[in-house]
Each structure stands twice: as structure tokens, then as C-alpha cells.
Amino acid sequence: MYQQFMAVLSAVAVAGTLGACSTDSTGPANQANVASAKGSGSGGDSDSSDRVEIQLAAPSGAIFPGADGKAKYRDRGGEQQLEIEVEDIPPGTLIDFFVGGAPVGSATADGLGNAELRLNSDEGDAVPNPIGQTVEARSGGALVVSGSF
Secondary structure (H helix, E strand, O other): OHHHHHHHHHHHHHHHHHHHHHHOOOHHHHHHHHHHHOOOOOOOOOOOOEEEEEEEEOOOOOOOOOOEEEEEEEEOOOOEEEEEEEEOOOOOOEEEEEEOOEEEEEEEOOOOOOEEEEEEHHHOOOOOOOOOOEEEEEEOOEEEEEEEO
16 A cells, blocks of 8 residues: 555656646746856757847936837857847937947938847858847937846
């Protein structure tokens, strides 16, 4: 009887562990974010993908107080991508983008007030690793939005 009880208890424990693993939707995403935040993912298998996204906000006293945005960095082993978006700025505004204080490109806001920069190493772009860096969008030298990876 004791052996049967222990066998059932063991089976229940294994099933509970497997169930917890299969329904945990945060596991892989959290692992990717931790790996990306540490700056890893620059090598390894081509199917691996580390992706980090941050929100960009306007500082107090900004020239466009309602502006906001986001930045996304993805490292797929041999391919790096960086996207920086700024929203809610006047159409036609020229935006200069910076990572860690270094200029990485510019874009002009479209008719909806959105400016976007997309860099992809597979397309020949130099893509800086922004992990641990500040991302800024500026217009005429004035800070529009910023955030840190």
C-alpha cells in the first residue's frame, strides 16, 4: 500500500511540474530579455533571437511635451536590428537619433507626426548595440524623447 501511495504521489508531482512548465507563458520571453539586457546573443545558433523594447518619453519642459515613442533592439545571432520611433510631433519635423550620444540616423515626421529609423545589419546598416545605452531623439539639438536600454 505504501509503495502504491508513493508511486501515485510521484506521478502527481511529475505531472504538476510538467503542467507548470507547459503553461508558463513568461519563461522564454523573460529569458530572452535577461539575455538581451546582458548584451548576449551576438553569436550562437541562427534561430536564437534576443529582443528588448523600451519606451521613450519627453522630458519636462520638452519642445514637444506630448511626444513619446519606443525603441526595439533585436539580435538574431548574425543579424542585428534597431528600430526607433517617435510619435506625436509636428509633421515635417526633422528628427536626429542617437545611441549612447553617437548619431545613428535621421528621419522626417510624416503627416501623422511619426518619425522612424530602422537599421538592419543584413541590409548593410551599422547597428550599434544599445544595451546599457541611452537612446535619444532630437530636433534642432533639442531633446524630444529619450529612454535607456
